[in-house]
Amino acid sequence: MFETEHTLVPLLLLPSLLSLLLFLILLKRRSRHSFNLPPGKSGWPFLGETIGYLKPYSAKTLGYFMQQHISKYGKIYRSNLFGEPTIVSADAGLNRFILQNEGRLFECSYPRSIGGILGKWSMLVLVGDMHRDMRSISLNFLSHARLRTILLKDVERHTLFVLDSWQQHSVFSAQDEAKKFTFNLMAKHIMSMDPGEEETEQLKKEYVTFMKGVVSAPLNLPGTAYRKALQSRGTILKFIEKKMEERKSEIQEEDEEDEAKITDDDLLGWVLKHSNLSTEQILDLILSLLFAGHETSSVAIALAIYFLQACPKAVQELREEHLEIARVKKELGESELNWDDYKKMDFTHSVINETLRLGNVVRFLHRKALRNVRYKGYDIPRGWKVLPVISAVHLDNSRYDEPNLFNPWRWQQQNSGTSSLSGCGSFSTWGNNFMPFGGGPRLCAGSELAKLEMAVFIHHLVLNFSWKLAEDDQPFAFPFVDFPKGLPIRVSRIL
Numbered sequence: 001m002f003e004t005e006h007t008l009v010p011l012l013l014l015p016s017l018l019s020l021l022l023f024l025i026l027l028k029r030r031s032r033h034s035f036n037l038p039p040g041k042s043g044w045p046f047l048g049e050t051i052g053y054l055k056p057y058s059a060k061t062l063g064y065f066m067q068q069h070i071s072k073y074g075k076i077y078r079s080n081l082f083g084e085p086t087i088v089s090a091d092a093g094l095n096r097f098i099l100q101n102e103g104r105l106f107e108c109s110y111p112r113s114i115g116g117i118l119g120k121w122s123m124l125v126l127v128g129d130m131h132r133d134m135r136s137i138s139l140n141f142l143s144h145a146r147l148r149t150i151l152l153k154d155v156e157r158h159t160l161f162v163l164d165s166w167q168q169h170s171v172f173s174a175q176d177e178a179k180k181f182t183f184n185l186m187a188k189h190i191m192s193m194d195p196g197e198e199e200t201e202q203l204k205k206e207y208v209t210f211m212k213g214v215v216s217a218p219l220n221l222p223g224t225a226y227r228k229a230l231q232s233r234g235t236i237l238k239f240i241e242k243k244m245e246e247r248k249s250e251i252q253e254e255d256e257e258d259e260a261k262i263t264d265d266d267l268l269g270w271v272l273k274h275s276n277l278s279t280e281q282i283l284d285l286i287l288s289l290l291f292a293g294h295e296t297s298s299v300a301i302a303l304a305i306y307f308l309q310a311c312p313k314a315v316q317e318l319r320e321e322h323l324e325i326a327r328v329k330k331e332l333g334e335s336e337l338n339w340d341d342y343k344k345m346d347f348t349h350s351v352i353n354e355t356l357r358l359g360n361v362v363r364f365l366h367r368k369a370l371r372n373v374r375y376k377g378y379d380i381p382r383g384w385k386v387l388p389v390i391s392a393v394h395l396d397n398s399r400y401d402e403p404n405l406f407n408p409w410r411w412q413q414q415n416s417g418t419s420s421l422s423g424c425g426s427f428s429t430w431g432n433n434f435m436p437f438g439g440g441p442r443l444c445a446g447s448e449l450a451k452l453e454m455a456v457f458i459h460h461l462v463l464n465f466s467w468k469l470a471e472d473d474q475p476f477a478f479p480f481v482d483f484p485k486g487l488p489i490r491v492s493r494i495l
């Protein structure tokens with residue numbers, strides 16, 4: 001008797017369980033229907049449309065996925081990406097709105113794998129007060145005063161270190177050379193490491209493995225790039241920790257006067273002296289600054305080399321600008337570039353803007369909605385992923401005339417107040433919509449350094465070399481921008 005009752009219980013409960021399930025499904029549907037979501041589709045279960053979204057494409061374009069989705073659904077659409085329901089925005093106004101409302105309506109939200117590899121204290125994943133504290137340390141390290149005095153000199157020194165090694169008529173990977181330059185500069189300013197020294201080269205080698213994992217699929221399985229990068233992360237952190245211990249004992253040994261000099265010279269010294277960060281926090285801060293400050297600007301320099309080799313008229317105009325700067329300096333008996341020289345690089349700045357606009361080093365950002373948000377009649381539900389696609393605005397033909405063409409002169413027309421040929425965009429519209437460094441409270445902390453690096457590199461490049469592609473190559477968005485063959489170039493010295 002008892003046995004029969006026991007087996008009957010699940011049977012009796014089955015209808016109630018089914019009704020509960022049905023009720024929950026309906027509730028979910030109803031809550032979805034009460035939102036006016038942007039058009040779009042969810043794609044496959046779990047994977048959603050992620051594979052299509054991440055499929056590599058020419059970095060000078062928006063890629064098939066974005067183009068096709070924008071023409072089908074408009075500039076704001078819904079999807080399912082990175083395992084989450086997502087709103088994708090190719091709309092300039094919404095992108096600005098998202099970035100300016102950081103911490104209020106939206107919040108930075110990178111995939112967990114990024115935190116796993118860059119560290120939980122990395123600036124890219126931190127939010128709230130801790131982000132603010134780390135940001136202010138970074139801004140101090142990259143301040144205008146440091147740029148003018150210390151960084152400019154070192155940017156030039158590290159540029160020449162790389163360019164002086166280029167042999168007449170030799171062929172090499174311009175992307176690797178650009179990486180060498182930005183890595184050396186960062187290693188110097190973060191930990192006072194000099195280029196060419198054994199430990200700098202060791203760290204650089206380890207860092208290459210690390211980077212391959214940062215940009216790979218986050219599969220923590222034996223043999224995967226991600227697993228190797230996690231191991232590399234461990235090695236790099238041990239290395240930085242060793243540097244930190246050395247520095248601490250140096251500080252103890254120095255008298256007060258020397259201490260100020262040593263500790264303030266680089267980021268490591270500065271954080272040890274002026275912050276209350278724990279060892280773990282310092283390690284993640286240093287690793288993430290090394291990452292943020294090295295990968296992006298080296299890609300930007302490689303893109304400039306690539307766009308310029310296809311645009312001899314721009315190289316000619318650059319050369320004239322830099323020859324004039326060099327001529328005046330010679331007359332004054334000066335050799336090193338100074339801030340006034342940098343400010344004279346007018347056309348160079350147009351080339352930099354155009355490189356960043358067309359090359360789109362960072363194509364989209366990761367955010368999530370902190371509450372239900374209504375924008376242009378659409379609802380963005382709380383907790384949904386939100387992707388502001390900044391590259392979509394830079395390549396929008398309603399904002400930029402012939403957006404897929406490298407045309408640095410468009411920035412000159414804009415600066416001189418004349419509108420471009422198609423009449424698209426006054427200065428303020430362009431200024432607002434040009435966001436290669438993001439925007440709002442998380443605006444790139446190194447944007448001024450990145451532009452300085454590009455300008456000084458271009459100065460010495462055009463004065464000393466002409467170059468062409470040694471093999472066909474072009475930038476692809478994976479979505480991180482990379483040249484599959486490393487951008488092989490052949491250089492000739494201008495005698």
Ligand code: HEM
Nearest residue numbers: 135292293296297300361362365437438442444445446450
């Ligand atoms: C052309 C080169 C560069 C580009 C295109 C670039 C782009 C960006 C973008 C779009 C963001 C915003 C990320 C977000 O909002 O989620 C960002 C953040 C950041 N960048 Fe850059 N960046 C460049 C160079 C640099 C350099 C040279 C450094 C410094 C060493 C640097 C340090 C940072 C830091 C620390 C952040 C985090 C800011 C924060 O969260 O408050 N970047 N960068």
